[in-house]
Amino acid sequence: MKVSEIVARCEELYSDLHLSYVKEWKRRNKRKAIGYMPIYVPRQIIHAAGMLPVGIMGAGDTLEIIRGDAYYQSYICHIPRSTIELGLTGRLDCLDGLLFPAICDVIRNLSGMWQLMFADKYVKYMDFPQNFNESIGGEFYARELEQLREDLVKMGNKPVGVDELNESIIRYNANAKAIKDLYALRSDAPHRVPTYELYLLMRASNILEVSEHTSLVEEYLSAVGKEDRQELDNIRVIVTGVFCEQPPLGLIRALEHSGCYIVDDDWVLGARFIDRDIEVGDDPIRALATGYIKHGVATSSRYIDQEEKGRHLLDRVEELSAEGVIFASPSFCDPALLERPMLQAALSKSNIPYTSFKFGENSGQYQVIKEQTGTFSDSIKLWGTA
Amino acid sequence: MECYIGVDLGSTTTKAIYIDENEKVLGRGITNSRSNYELACEIAADEAAINSRFHMLRRKLAENKQAGKQTSELMDWLTCKFKLAQHFRQVDALEKVCKTIVDEWDDKNLRRAYKAALDSIFDTMRSEAEPMFQPRVTARSDFFRDIASSHYLDSAELLARNGDISFDRLTGIFDKAILLVEAESFATAYDDYLDFASAETIKVDGYKVLRDDIRRATEYAATIEFNAINTIGTGYGRQTLPFPKHQIRSEILCHGLGAHIMFPATRTVLDIGGQDTKAIQVDGKGIVTNFQMNDRCAAGCGRYLGYIADEMSMGVHELGPLAMTASKTIRINSTCTVFAGAELRERLALGEKRxxxxxxxxxxxxIRSMSLLARSGGVRNEFTFTGGVAKNEAATDALKMLIVENYGEMTINVSPDSIYTGALGAALFAKRDQKGDLVNVDLKKLRKRVS
Amino acid sequence: MTRDATVQKEQSMVLQKDMIAAHFKRLANAKETGKKVVYTFVPGNLNELIWAFDMLPVHPEINALQSAMRKKSSSYVIEAEKFGHSEDVCTYVKCDIGMLKKGNIGPTGEKLPEPDLLLLSYTGCFTFMKWFELLKQEYDCPVAMLHVPYQADGEKTPEMIEYVSKQLREEVVPLMEKVSGNKLDKGRLRMLMESSARAEENLVAVWESAKNKPSPIDAYFGGVYYIGPIFSAFRGLDVAEEYYRTLREEVDARVEHKLGPITPDGPMKDERYRLVVEGPPNWTSFREFWKMFYDEGAVVVSSSYTKVGGIYDNGFRHDPDRPFQSMAEYCTGCYTNLNLPTRIQYLQQAIDDYHADGFLINSIKSCNSFSAGQLLILRELEKRTGKAGGFIESDLVDPRYFSAANIKNRLESYFQMIDAKRNG
Structure with a gap:
């Protein structure tokens, strides 16, 4: 496939709020599909149960919110509205269950709303531990995972043993590797991997069966090597401040067109939430728990105990030779917005320039943001500082 | 005759309604709320009283053998001439105040020049009045301020173009004077206006033979005594009324009942006003069973349209008609008033049509009001749309479409008198809910009492 | 008789005032007396454990609400926004950060001591975690994280209790021993917990008094005073026990004489509306807000906010025989740690048990933990009880989000709707 074909395929998946791929997959495989909210869930278990994990990240800027708004006050972020809109308009009917990870109060409460509003569906709140001691938090989490495994065994009428789990872990490790390569190529040569394309590929990981996604990423990597793309005089930036509600595509384009090469981001973070391979062995549930406890990435919904605040971001800036940081957070996102001043302080201390703005998944205008990040880019180019 | 009064003190307009003991509407009155709610209340009630007199006048005329056949035409003439008389009285008052202002200036030459200018302005204003108050002529506005200001400013502009007269100075005089004139009610001299109306109407071709019928009817209308048994106030400014508590009702309840009276099968009411939007559910008797109002955000109420009009340098009443000419509907995501301007400019810059x-x-x-409706319990048949925005055809069309899409086919009522819904409900409460010691609220004395 | 009741009422208020004053005095002198200071949150707090180590607790939420009642919160919130905090986020946090930046002067005008330990008992609210991460940037002291799992399926499972008590035994207590320099005094912990249970018993009796008509208490506006000692620094102490004994006696006397609650304008006369309220109150205009209720004869007979620290009316008492499990159950059981279906059941039960005419939601801009989902709660409760539901919006400590005219308008309409429903 050519790059343009791969991108077109991803665009189609991205904009298909009716989840045709999922319906088709279910029909072909005669199996169930389990949805999950951001950031992260252990998709390996769902996969091992022979089910399709489907990441739901709101509805972007294309769906008119009519019913979803009836459930939320104006000071609450946008993603739960669009998720309810998707649910009430039947767009999520093809999902046999929905998992709600413990990331914030809004998504937490949405799990209970889902229990009431979609009583015939499987709903599970994934309570991630904020205690990162393996024998305490690790044990608690392993029990959560075991519970999920048991529930899915019941739902799927299919045993999920060590072999099935290990097989899925191997596939997801391979997927993580392909994604890592993709990110590495973008930070090495950002002009060759526009973020618009990378982002769409990442969004495809929410929908596609894992091995299909891995192949797609690999194909993209080989195809993009053959394209001749011109390098521009852009600055290298890291975009951070999101773990759940995603920026609209237009916003990502606007950032790129304002003179910024995005060399790292925290979008679709669930697909690279654990930064090394999950071990294959006798106790795959425990291995998944350990992966989460020991090797999870830093994000604002996770309690960071030992490390100094902002360390992770500072390290990324250095590793990737980023010249600045853009904080792009969803409006009304308490964890991300409360985290922001701490990260900003860490950057200031190290003289790393940054700029910040808020968005909603349905933001309709980018001109102001483009102006802002364009100025940011220019000032770094001219004076090396913002 | 015995009557009951409902007054709705809105943020932009104040409405009053008179009903009789059979709960039939006698008359309606409306005025702009100004900064003085008490005065607005008094004027609206005066207007409603006049409107009630006209209601009785029509009945009286209809009783006559000959005149009865031409009641509608006669009423058109009588109404126009009545308004003309009232208009002349207001013009006189305005002229007087303008000249008093000029009289206080020190410079004699200046005084002379500006008095002459004012003479010319007011002569023109009077000569322009007659053609405006004719049957089948649509008034540009019902409010004296609007009519007077456009005439005055047009003349002032002409004068300033060819002389030593300053346009700004003339505008300054007007701005000061109109405030004082607006602070007066011109409804009290209704008997003079009726006299004038009757005399002028008789002059019209073919009506001379009806002279006696016309005179009898107008004299009757001038002498009716309205005895207000109870008055109830509602609306945004109701707390400022010096009414006892049991003579004040929340606008939610009044809107619910008012909509029920206008359309008895109403179960869901949506009212989009200037300051807020209300979704109301009522039972078969018009009793409110649930309601929701917009939160502190102005998105989705009339004021949002005001911002948009300002942003486009248009009048708010021009928005709907322009929107009706659209060939497609652009998706707008921000109903946030703060962002709407930015989104609007961006869309325009992208070449989208206004x-x-x-x-x-x-x-x-x-769409914002759809979520309010959903919060209040959805939309049930029949659905009634009221408030200032209900006059806007583009909004009404969009609403009808969304209701049908989301709740199926149903009867959707939009009344041209929907602006009076709250006042009507209040009047009904005045009739039905007479409890406690009723205080006969003398609306005329309100202002004095407050000041 | 009325006078007697008023005098007794004053007695419990005096007790409360005195214990608060004494505590802030202790805090002001902490450095001289060598007492260690623990900052911790109200919901599901570990007050008995803190006092068993003879440490002094400070509750930042209470500082924030006190700042609001003293009209200081606005300037604190703006101060925090100057330091880069978004206008979108929780104003409790911003008020606390702002207060810190302006010298950390507590409600009695004395400077609060810096913490020796941040005890992050993370219950029912994600923002707590960010809050103490922010405080950690300001203070050089250790943080004890106690992660309390959510009752996602409406129950406290043995696994949850084990997870919490294990954290307590293996991490929190050892850290507290290290910071305080003392071993945990188990005998003292037992005594404190015994005292807590007795106070809890009396508080439940006070809540249940509202089943009487007229209700002798307002379980929301008055209720926030009643929860003061038990949810803050005093549960387990003799002063708290005495307070609840006295309060119960006062309330019993009011029941006997068929008296309504005492308001800032004196005893309430006619009880016209009995309400259940969901959500925290507004603190910046607390008196004005309350007045909108008692002026209309509206009394709150039960509220969820007064269960934010912990729920006792379902039978929970601190149990000295199983100290860690008991603390774990307490933490796990506070109101905002319940899932939505359970919250709805809880409110529904209150509407029935307390013979309410309707229920009202005060939706708080700052508090997603409470607010996200309240519109569904509204809808479900209306459907299940057939009672009138009201919905108003305000904020905890940011006066910019309290519009008196707007709230009064809605309340007035709401009360008249109850009337119309009754008469219709």
Whole structure:
């Protein structure tokens, strides 16, 4: 496939709020599909149960919110509205269950709303531990995972043993590797991997069966090597401040067109939430728990105990030779917005320039943001500082 | 005759309604709320009283053998001439105040020049009045301030163009004077106006033979005594009324009952006013069973349209008609008033047509009220749409479409008198809910008492 | 008789005032007396454990609400926004950060001591975690994280209790021993917990008194005073026990004489509306807000906010025989740690048990933990009880989000709707 074909395929998946791929997959495989909210869930278990994990990240800027708004006050972020809109308009009917990870109060409460509003569906709140001691938090989490495994065994009428789990872990490790390569190529040569394309590929990981996604990423990597793309005089930036509600595509384009090469981001973070391979062995549930406890990435919904605040971001800036940081957070996102001043302080201390703005998944205008990040880019180019 | 009065003190307009003991509407009155709620209340009630007199006048005329056949035409003439008389009285008052202002200046030459200018302005104003108050002529506005200001400023501009007269100075005089004139009610001299109306109407071709019928009817209308048994106030400014508590009702309840009276099968009411939007559910008797109002955000109420109009340098009443000419509806995501301007400019910069964007903006507002409706318990048959925005055809069309899409086919009522819904409900409460010691609220004395 | 009741009422208020004053005095002198200071949150707090180590607790939420009642919160919130905090986020946090930046002067005008330990008992609210991460940037002291799992399926499972008590035994207590320099005094912990249970018993009796008509208490506006000692620094102490004994006696006397609650304008006369309220109150205009209720004869007979620290009316008492499990159950059981279906059941039960005419939601801009989902709660409760539901919006400590005219308008309409429903 050519790059343009791969991108077109991803665009189609991205904009298909009716989840045709999922319906088709279910029909072909005669199996169930389990949805999950951001950031992260252990998709390996769902996969091992022979089910399709489907990441739901709101509805972007294309769906008119009519019913979803009836459930939320104006000071609450946008993603739960669009998720309810998707649910009430039947767009999520093809999902046999929905998992709600413990990331914030809004998504937490949405799990209970889902229990009431979609009583015939499987709903599970994934309570991630904020205690990162393996024998305490690790044990608690392993029990959560075991519970999920048991529930899915019941739902799927299919045993999920060590072999099935290990097989899925191997596939997801391979997927993580392909994604890592993709990110590495973008930070090495950002002009060759526009973020618009990378982002769409990442969004495809929410929908596609894992091995299909891995192949797609690999194909993209080989195809993009053959394209001749011109390098521009852009600055290298890291975009951070999101773990759940995603920026609209237009916003990502606007950032790129304002003179910024995005060399790292925290979008679709669930697909690279654990930064090394999950071990294959006798106790795959425990291995998944350990992966989460020991090797999870830093994000604002996770309690960071030992490390100094902002360390992770500072390290990324250095590793990737980023010249600045853009904080792009969803409006009304308490964890991300409360985290922001701490990260900003860490950057200031190290003289790393940054700029910040808020968005909603349905933001309709980018001109102001483009102006802002364009100025940011220019000032770094001219004076090396913002 | 015995009557009951409902007064709705809105943020932009104040409405009053008189009903009789059979709960039939006698008359309606409306005025702009100004900064003085008490005065607005008094004027609206005066207007409603006049409107009631006209209601009785029509009945009286209809009783006559000959005149009865031409009641409608006669009423048109009588109404126009009545308004003309009232208008002349207001013009006189305005002229007087303007000249008093000039009289206080020190410079004699200046005084002379500006008095002459004022003479010319007011002569023109009077000569322009007659053609405006004719049957089948649509008034540009019902409010004296609007009519007077456009005439005055037009003349002032002409004068300033060819002389030593300053336009700004003339505008300054007007701005000061109109405030004082607005602080007066011109309804009290209704008997003089009726006399004038009757005399002028008789002069019209073919009506001379009806002279006696006309005179009898107008004299009757001038002498009716309205005895207000109970008055109830509602609306945004109701707390400022010096009414006892049991003579004040929340606008939610009044809107619910008012909508029920206008359309008895109403179960869901949506009212989009200037300051807020209300979704109300009522039972078969018009009793409110549930309601929701918009939160502190102005998105989705009339004021949002005001911002948009300002942003486009248009009058708020021009938005709907322009939106109706759209060939497509642009998706607008921000109903946030703060962002709407930015989104609007961005869409314009992208080359989108104004009417298409406006069509999208109307839809965006209506979508906000859809969620309010959903919060209050959904939309049930029949659905009644009221409030200032109900006059806007683009909004009404968008609403109808969304109601049908989301709740199926049903009867959707939009009344041209919907602006009076709250006042009507209040009047009904005045009739039905007479408890405690009724205080006969003398609306005329309100102002004095407050000042 | 009325006078007697008023005098007794004053007695419990005096007790409360005195214990608060004494505590802030202790805090002001902490450095001289060598007492260690623990900052911790109200919901599901570990007050008995803190006092068993003879440490002094400070509750930042209470500082924030006190700042609001003293009209200081606005400037604190703006101060925090100057330091880069978004206008979108929780104003409790911003008020606390702002207060810190302006010298950390507590409600009695004395400077609060810096913490020796941040005890992050993370219950029912994600923002707590960010809050103490922010405080950690300001203070050089250790943080004890106690992660309390959510009752996602409406129950406290043995696994949850084990997870919490294990954290307590293996991490929190050892850290507290290290910071305080003392071993945990188990005998003292037992005594404190015994005292807590007795106070809890009396508080439940006070809540249940509202089943009487007229209700002798307002379980929301008055209720926030009643929860003061038990949810803050005093549960387990003799002063708290005495307070609840006295309060119960006062309330019993009011029941006997068929008296309504005492308001800032004196005893309430006619009880016209009995309400259940969901959500925290507004603190910046607390008196004005309350007045909108008692002026209309509206009394709150039960509220969820007064269960935010912990729920006792379902039978929970601190149990000295199983100290860690008991603390774990307490933490896990506070109101905002319940899932939505359970919250709805809880409110529904209150509407029935307390013979309410309707229920009202005060939706708080700052508090997603409470607010996200309240519109569904509204809808479900209306459907299940057939009672009138009201919905108003305000904020905890940011006066910019309290519009008196707007709230009064809605309340007035709401009360008249109850009337119309009754008469219709």
């Amino acid at each position: 009417e298409d964007i406006l069509s999208g903006l109307h839809r965006a507002i209506v």
